[in-house]
Amino acid sequence: MIKYDNVSLTCPVNGKILDGLNFEIDEGEFFVLIGPSGSGKTTTLKLINRLIEQTDGDIFFQDEKLNNFDIRELRLETGYVLQQIALFPNLTVEENIALIPEMKKMDKTFIEQKTRALLEKVGLEPEQYLKRLPKDLSGGEKQRIGILRAIISNPKVLLMDEPFSALDPISRTQLQDLIKQLHKEYNMTTVFVTHDMNEALKLADRICIMKNGKIVQLDTPQEIKNNPANDFVKEFFSMKEV
Template sequence: MIKFENVSKRYQDGTIAVDSLNLEIKKGEFFVLIGPSGCGKTTTLKMINRLIPLSDGTIFFDEQKISEYDIHELRWNIGYVLQQIALFPHMTIEENITVVPEMKKWSKEKMKERAYELMDMVGLDSKMYAKRKPKELSGGEQQRVGVIRALAADPEIILMDEPFSALDPISRESLQDDMLDLKKNLKKTTVFVTHDMQEALKLADRICIMEKGKIVQIGTPRELVMNPANDFVKKFIGDQAHSPWMADVDLERIIQPLGQGEMLENPAVISVSSSLKQVLDNLSQHEQLIVERDGEWIGRINRKSIIQLLSEEWNEGGLSND
């Protein structure tokens, strides 16, 4: 979906913000860039929609160089969410959400339907909020509007630059839960920048840890916690490595095969490498889950089987991270 080949960004004063980056972000993946201040994560994000021009290398979007796209066409197909929400104060919430659809000449009926659908999806009663102005909303509510505004025109890619960092802890956790729901329901390719490791572990399919413009390690949350590449990664993850929620649970021990040609309506799907917390979060809402590896369904698990597995691994000492 998005591919970086030897991408670098140098400034005139000699500063190298990004140094020979090679990575690939899969279609539908929630990919998190994280690292200390000045590591190049935001620069990497902004090069995707050409807000920052790259110095060397090539970025591809669906196997086409982003430099070959019309700049407006490219950005219309990429939703962008900032820490500073920047809603238009004179517009209603409905009008804020439909800015890009209006530019794309959607019908009024279609724009209204889309705005109301998205508001309801993130817990903002559309009948109550549609005609309000931004100043009538709390910070968390405004940020929800910022997120769904980026989704309004149904872009293929969503870029999010530390979108929740200015919020209080309760609002931040609530928005993270909203993102998990949107992630499951919409399956958008999302590139998310954060400095909060707990947030990255909660949201990401894969995490890219950066330092001084270079990639240090890319992996699933569980891979990074259980097998940090070096001391920098280990220290950066910190106490999360000792969390029981990140325990190494072997789902393959309990996967039940799917029937030949079996099709399920709107199934809940989870990766075979998911953490214990991700599995339990999903099973709290669904009786059973489809398990996938590299985008292919490999079987199913249910609540009874995961309880049995946890009991077995606890007795075997398998849930210890020491």
């Protein structure tokens, strides 16, 4: 599905940010990037929708070089959920969710029906929420809308950059459960960035632990838990576990 082939990123000011990344993400996989601040995990994620471009190596998306894709079409096929949520404040819930499918010229009736069905699926009564503005929503409700906006048009890959880190513990747990359920139901290829090992262990099919722009260990949660590659992984795991 997605392949990083000796991918590096070097900046004139900050030097080498990513250093020779080699890994693959399988179709339908829930793949978690984790590491301390400055490890390169968010940069690695942003390469997938070309918000950042690598300086060396190649990234392949469904066996074709990512740089060969039209950037607008690529982003329309890539769902993106941020920590900051980034709903348009002047648009209603209904209008925010409909943005991408409207850009893809999907049928209006289908969009309306799908929006209602998705709102119900995440526990938000359509008649109560469709016409609300973002200012009238809680943080957890905003992030639910952000997730629905990202998945309504069935993207080929869903990117999530620390989407729950600003929420209270209860909302965070609820949304972790929700995204796990949605991933299972829709079989979405998901790339998820977090700094929380507990969150990674709960969600991931595989975890990629990064430090200083390099991959330290890439494996299943159980294997990382039982056989950490080195002291850094062991300490990072222990520090995050509660």
